[in-house]
Amino acid sequence: MTATDDSARGHRRADGKYVIAKTSDIAEGDRLIVNVGGRSVGIFKVDGNLYAFLNHCPHRGGALCRGPIVSGLESLQPGEFVLNKTKKYIACPWHGWEFDLVTGQSWFDPQTTRARPYQVQVESGKDVSAQVAAGDALQRDEAGAQFRTDQVTHRLRGPYQATTVPLTVDDDYIVLDLVPRRRGTPQAAKPGEASAINK
């Protein structure tokens, strides 16, 4: 699934976290931009790992999550280009500023500029299904209303209509924690969790 109009909304659970989508909804290398709690957030799947960013570049407020994901590019001496595919950055579409996909760290001005990373959790479909059944996963109307009234794409509707989504208990869901993480802590899913999405 690729969606970049942030018309999709997360489902807010009783614990305050948002159920976003199934992990399988985002193809490798793709992204999903959702509007949760009134905030636009991008979720990326890169090399099997999930990352979430506030869709707001700390430089000048550009839609950061619409920018390209680029590999690390290093140089030992002038004229030498070393592509480091183990490091990934998101580059803002406005001015090209790069932010480390794992830490949100800006490359060139690490003291002052950091993109806002969000915690991504992968939870089992069985748990989420139970929460939905119990009414713990509720759709938040007020935040996403402006988008829902005029544009809700059919591709985005499915996972967020909690009461109507046909859930398979073995599917895994992406849950977003909108509380900003402390600086310096990675926001990628833990390795064990991340591996689950490749099932």
Place this chain on the structure above:
Amino acid sequence: MVTGTELARDRRALWPGSVIDVDVHAVVPSIQALYPYLPEVWQEYIDEREWAGPPDTYTYPPALGASVRSEFRPSGQVAASSVDLLRRHVLDPWNVDAAIINCLYPIDSGHPYLSAAMASAVNDWLIAEWLEADGRLRASIVLPVRDPALMVAEVERVGAHPGFVQALTPVRSGRLYGNPGYQPFLEALAQHDLVMGLHMGGINDGDPPTPSGWPSWYVEEYAADIQIYQAQIASLLAHGAFQRFDSLRVSVLEAGFLWVPAYLWRLDKEWKGLRRDTPWLDRPPSAIIRDHVRFATSPMDLGPLEAVRTGIGWLGSDDMLMFSTDYPHAHADDLPTLLAASSEAGRSNMMAEAARRWYRL
């Protein structure tokens, strides 16, 4: 208006400390003055053709006061053409510790071998008639800049002479100096610990001094040259010349300096977004340039004192300017304003100490 000689007369009141002048010009009075230093084959070649030597650009006005101050025009002699004139006009009245000669004689005729021979002749003329005549003098090596191999050969030939502290690279070159073809030249500079001196002037044949064609008058041409300096600085920076040669130092001569802060801001801004183009640039361009580039103070394009103070502050360093009279041009009249606008450390650095460190004097 205060003139250059009046400034020099008040030199002690103006600035009681040391003075090093990083840009004075020595003028080759005629092509025949180079004959003692030119192989006979080229003497005959020139005589056969009654060639007067390479011409200046058609816009250059040698008779204007800005080009040569009236008090610097000796009767019966070409201005700035002898060490005696330089002593009388600059070295003695300014009581300099040192002055660096940049000879702008246009050696480049388009004939690659004659050009190289002419460059060598000018350098030998500088050694014999200037450097060895006054211990306060240093000079820039004149080079045939069309051919990096010939440039390297000339640097190797005279680079070890203690009088040469710099290699003159005319700012208008056929290719920007950061291009890989010039790497052997930059390496030769590093090996001889020579400064690269970017100076107004250069090759013009067919290539106009602006990328949009020929200016009509000198006022356009001279002011527009700032863009070429900017392109050369950016070229050296982007190609990683300062990473490759950590000791490489570039003096920007006769370009002014108040345009520099805004240019550094622009370079820093674009680098942030275009970092991936040149991943070897591991810190902001402004920081690299502050370490590797210095600017001669003439021509001084100054405004009101407070504005100048602000502009100098924007340089972000009190160690980027080096005093130059730009003799025999009339380009240093605003020195009192520049001194008043500078910090105490800035004044000392600008008048002598920055150049003393830069040129290992």
